[in-house]
Amino acid sequence: MKLYISADMEGTSGICHWDETEKGLQDYTYFAEQMTKEVNAVCKGALESGKITDILVKDAHDSGRNLIPSLLPKTVRILRDWEGAPGGMMAGVGKGFDAVAFTGYHSAAYTTGNPLAHTSNRQNQYIRINGRIASEMLVNTYTAAYYQVPVIFLSGDKALCEAAKELIPNMETVAVSESLGGASVSLHPDRALELLQEGMGRAVKKDIDACQIKLPEEFHVEIEFKEYRKAYTGSFYPGVKKVGAKGVEFYTRDYYEVLRMLFFVL
Numbered sequence: 001m002k003l004y005i006s007a008d009m010e011g012t013s014g015i016c017h018w019d020e021t022e023k024g025l026q027d028y029t030y031f032a033e034q035m036t037k038e039v040n041a042v043c044k045g046a047l048e049s050g051k052i053t054d055i056l057v058k059d060a061h062d063s064g065r066n067l068i069p070s071l072l073p074k075t076v077r078i079l080r081d082w083e084g085a086p087g088g089m090m091a092g093v094g095k096g097f098d099a100v101a102f103t104g105y106h107s108a109a110y111t112t113g114n115p116l117a118h119t120s121n122r123q124n125q126y127i128r129i130n131g132r133i134a135s136e137m138l139v140n141t142y143t144a145a146y147y148q149v150p151v152i153f154l155s156g157d158k159a160l161c162e163a164a165k166e167l168i169p170n171m172e173t174v175a176v177s178e179s180l181g182g183a184s185v186s187l188h189p190d191r192a193l194e195l196l197q198e199g200m201g202r203a204v205k206k207d208i209d210a211c212q213i214k215l216p217e218e219f220h221v222e223i224e225f226k227e228y229r230k231a232y233t234g235s236f237y238p239g240v241k242k243v244g245a246k247g248v249e250f251y252t253r254d255y256y257e258v259l260r261m262l263f264f265v266l
């Protein structure tokens with residue numbers, strides 16, 4: 001079976017500050033290595049099951065060039081940098097895959113689950129889809145569902161793990177950290193690796209089809225920006241309506257059109 005892993009960084013154990021996630025800053029190096037070790041642990045959990053024979057890892061944070069390839073299992077392929085298409089953090093996923101996993105994922109904008117909570121970038125207050133606050137996990141789970149690929153595993157902060165289980169009760173989640181106001185409490189980095197490997201091991205042994213969700217039939221997307229200019233410019237995208245000073249809304253029955261709109265408007 002083929003597994004697709006979308007790897008973000010803000011839900012890596014120990015991370016609590018933007019300086020730890022930005023390439024070129026001193027604090028970043030340690031956490032890029034821990035991010036990689038966490039992806040490696042998830043790959044090992046998947047491969048040792050014997051059921052997963054092929055893994056594509058999408059480096060899905062910021063530059064798309066964070067993971068240290070030599071620290072990953074020899075059999076994986078790594079997708080680095082950005083395609084420049086609506087797929088975003090899910091670039092390259094499609095009908096050829098049997099399962100999706102998210103690692104290092106973080107709580108959504110407008111929530112308190114992670115000191116670095118945001119959705120897609122830091123220029124919006126929130127994104128809602130059908131009234132529900134949208135995390136990257138939600139947007140990307142719908143992308144997986146669009147291609148009929150079930151999401152079987154997520155690691156990241158505790159609040160996001162809870163949100164993921166609400167959406168897909170049968171999936172496995174591993175919380176490596178938890179917010180405490182503007183701070184975060186996390187597991188020891190090596191303990192996180194053990195739990196990630198075990199968690200992915202459980203995920204692949206379960207009934208993967210039970211993690212398949214049905215896409216909503218229609219999508220009402222609302223975005224509230226931090227600056228009015230973004231809403232003004234976004235309102236020129238076909239079908240997007242301006243709402244108030246800083247908001248826009250969009251309606252479609254085709255999820256790919258949601259992705260295309262987010263790609264150009266966010």
Ligand SMILES: [Zn+2]
Nearest residue numbers: 008009010061
């Ligand atoms: Zn990120």
